[in-house]
Amino acid sequence: MERKEDLKMEDVLVNSSFSDYISSSFPLQSVFDFCCEGETMPLGFMELLGVQDLNPSLFDMAQQAPPVTQKIESPAEVLNQPATPNFSSISSASSETVNDETVKVDDQEEDQQKTKKQLKPKKTNQKREREPRFAFMTKSEVDHLEDGYRWRKYGQKAVKNSSFPRSYYRCTTPSCNVKKRVERSFTDPSIVITTYEGKHIHPIPIMPRSSLPAGVHLSSGISAAGASSFGMEIQRTPSHYQQPFVNTLSAFNFGQNGSSFNPSFLHERRFCSPGPSLLKDHGLLQDIVPRHMLKEE
DNA sequence: CGCGTTTGACCAGCGC
């Protein structure tokens, strides 16, 4: 499927060509600049995640920003987010729903699973409901970055125009519908693009050491994955790497409904990062990150 | 044995 040049951002964010588009259509720095509104004001990932609580003005930033940002605006990934008037007006353009999913989807899935096998008559009349998503880029040699949650790989697909496959993961916690896709940028293979979809409805599982992938534990795994640059320096240096690309609008969805989406590696970035900022963050982290993870430092 | 990965097949959506 050859994409048009005037690819809608919706496509960019939803479809597989997302990474290709991102990396080919504008330089990475531009993407990251989007997060910072073109200014040298890098936002940490936590800031981005918590932004709906801490900095609602970012909505405005996103909507006032330069062309790139304009393109990134997309209702497709941002649903039922009455965070701002602007936002709700955008959401109205979408046919997708999110808030009702918790109950409804469960029922649907039950039915589906009953009737599966016989050429699974997936969803019938409704459009497939999509969870809010956000994506970020990570400079890493490891495809599957450990984030504290347990994931089960359920698929892998070759990506058009890319020599690297895309992997599909699902949270192994029962009744948790969070998924993530992991792929590499074909223009820069050292960049891993992770797209999260959905919200965890449970805390980060306490994982026995043995359950962690070999060579990957919560801190060293990230380190091995380039955590050196996954640290707080991200907020201080113009380094291109490990800068999360966030579908900012979608990111706002996380943490709503009382459940929070807190990719622990975002915290780990700070763990891995020496310096004053580490200490400063610890107070907050202790409220969020399980103790055993903190001990891993 | 339990859990996770691999992989081929299937289905839905979209563009032409």
Add this chain to the structure above:
DNA sequence: GCGCTGGTCAAACGCG
């Protein structure tokens, strides 16, 4: 309508 592609399923397999 057709073909392509993304997303998902599930059996088979591997590993600890």
